[in-house]
Amino acid sequence: MAKTQRILVIDDDPDVGMLIQEAAKANGNDCIVTTDADSFFKAFTPEVTLIFLDLMIPGLDGVEILRQLGRKRCVAGVVLMSGIGKRVMESANSLAMSLGLYMVGHLAKPFRIADLEKLIGGYVDPEPQSSVGQGAEIYFEGADLWRAVERNEFVLHYQPQIEIKTGRVVGVEGLVRWQHPGQGIVLPGRFIESVEDLGLIDQLTLLVFHHGLSELDLFGRSDEGPLTLSLNISALSLQNLDFPNRFVGLVEAYGHEPSNMILEINESGLIRQLSRTLDVLTRLRMKHVQLSIDDFGIGYSMMDQLRNVPATEIKIDKSIVQNMHNDNSRVIIQKTIELGHDLGMRVTAEGVETQDQLNFLRAQHCDIVQGYLFSEPLSSARLLEWMAQYRPSRISSGH
Numbered sequence: 506m507a508k509t510q511r512i513l514v515i516d517d518d519p520d521v522g523m524l525i526q527e528a529a530k531a532n533g534n535d536c537i538v539t540t541d542a543d544s545f546f547k548a549f550t551p552e553v554t555l556i557f558l559d560l561m562i563p564g565l566d567g568v569e570i571l572r573q574l575g576r577k578r579c580v581a582g583v584v585l586m587s588g589i590g591k592r593v594m595e596s597a598n599s600l601a602m603s604l605g606l607y608m609v610g611h612l613a614k615p616f617r618i619a620d621l622e623k624l625i626g627g628y629v630d631p632e633p634q635s636s637v638g639q640g641a642e643i644y645f646e647g648a649d650l651w652r653a654v655e656r657n658e659f660v661l662h663y664q665p666q667i668e669i670k671t672g673r674v675v676g677v678e679g680l681v682r683w684q685h686p687g688q689g690i691v692l693p694g695r696f697i698e699s700v701e702d703l704g705l706i707d708q709l710t711l712l713v714f715h716h717g718l719s720e721l722d723l724f725g726r727s728d729e730g731p732l733t734l735s736l737n738i739s740a741l742s743l744q745n746l747d748f749p750n751r752f753v754g755l756v757e758a759y760g761h762e763p764s765n766m767i768l769e770i771n772e773s774g775l776i777r778q779l780s781r782t783l784d785v786l787t788r789l790r791m792k793h794v795q796l797s798i799d800d801f802g803i804g805y806s807m808m809d810q811l812r813n814v815p816a817t818e819i820k821i822d823k824s825i826v827q828n829m830h831n832d833n834s835r836v837i838i839q840k841t842i843e844l845g846h847d848l849g850m851r852v853t854a855e856g857v858e859t860q861d862q863l864n865f866l867r868a869q870h871c872d873i874v875q876g877y878l879f880s881e882p883l884s885s886a887r888l889l890e891w892m893a894q895y896r897p898s899r900i901s902s903g904h
Contacts, residue, residue, distance in 0.1 A: 510628065511552045512536040515545040515570070516559040516586065521614075525557050528621050542570060549574075553581045555609065555628055560587040560597055568597060575604030582607050584624055588614035595831050602824060610830045627859050645696060647703050654700075654708050658684050661716045662882035663724075665891070666735070666853065666875045669867050672897030676733030676767070677724060678875065679717040680882045681709070697739075706739045714752070718759040720885045724892065735767040735797065743770065744781050749788040756794075763792050767818065769799040783813060790815040797853070801841065811848065819845040823856020823876070829865060842869045 512529045514522050514536065522538035529536035534555075539545040542565035549556075556579075560567030567585070574583070583606050587594050594611050601608050610624050653659065659681055666676040683691040700709050713736060721734050742748060753763050768789065786796060797818035798810055810816075821841055828834040838854070845852040854866050857876030866874060880891050 510534040510554045512555045513553045514538045514557040532625050555582045557584045571601045582609035584609050585611040654705050660684050663888045664875050664882040666873050678735040681713050706741050710742050731765050733765050737769045743785045753792045763794045767795040767797050769797040771799050818851045821854045826854050826856045839869050
């Protein structure tokens with residue numbers, strides 16, 4: 506059964522608030538309606554999962570409310586409402602995302618009941634991470650990270666990658682987590698930069714590779730062959746000219762084929778020491794390792810990367826996928842898929858969280874998807890449980 510949402514509305518028009526409240530309750534959700542900023546923030550609690558926010562609120566306007574929600578590290582989904590105009594709404598949406606808010610969609614007034622119900626009924630509240638979250642202000646000393654590497658305190662969580670055309674699980678992406686002895690699971694945004702600064706990235710990368718290669722056989726095969734394993738690699742590691750031989754040697758030592766390995770390189774990091782990076786990437790491809798340009802669409806050198814890097818895959822960044830209600834984002838997605846296919850590359854979209862997003866990606870002939878619509882990143886044991894219950898017909902049939 507779907508999780509009950511706690512919805513909070515702020516709109517100075519009581520009729521609009523009542524309309525949203527009725528639609529929310531019809532979907533089995535709780536809903537509180539407010540008409541001013543003071544009552545809104547009194548009702549805003551950690552239990553709120555979805556917010557409907559009118560931009561044109563007298564007094565403290567919607568943009569100022571967004572700013573305060575950003576300061577409060579709001580994790581609820583946000584839907585913007587306004588009759589002020591599409592471009593202004595899209596700019597406010599971009600502002601909200603820059604503040605770290607999770608944007609679900611927007612409604613241009615007057616809106617249709619069907620559009621409102623689709624947003625409420627299709628919203629998936631991401632499961633909270635049992636971890637030190639992205640907003641946690643926790644500082645780790647360099648000595649902590651040295652000990653973590655020495656003691657191998659890192660684990661991988663895996664997110665399944667699904668072929669849209671068939672619905673089959675065709676691969677998994679391994680995402681590193683720090684199993685901190687005191688803090689629990691720590692997400693990579695809290696330590697990767699420090700690991701790089703300390704010169705520990707190659708040691709961490711080696712630990713990650715050993716974890717992923719040792720666990721890949723647990724997940725079995727698809728109908729077409731072994732699953733692919735996608736692993737992120739720092740641009741700093743791509744400066745080591747010995748890396749291709751060492752990586753392929755390790756892959757083969759675990760009994761895997763290099764062609765089933767996908768190394769994901771953050772797009773913005775590819776520009777460092779281009780000649781050495783291209784030397785390494787070219788030899789990796791000659792050894793049949795697949796290469797993916799990760800976070801595509803948010804950097805400043807996209808065309809240079811496509812021109813220079815012998816990549817086999819483009820990954821559309823999740824911020825663009827989750828902003829799909831914005832016409833500009835939809836055009837970027839459409840053209841990225843066309844460009845990737847014209848260059849003979851596979852296109853993967855990450856951060857897929859709603860059926861509407863999946864339907865649009867299917868219509869644009871995107872190849873692979875991953876995201877919370879299917880599964881959060883899971884430990885190897887939990888992924889095995891998920892795979893035992895997953896049914897390909899759920900996606901391939903379009904339902």
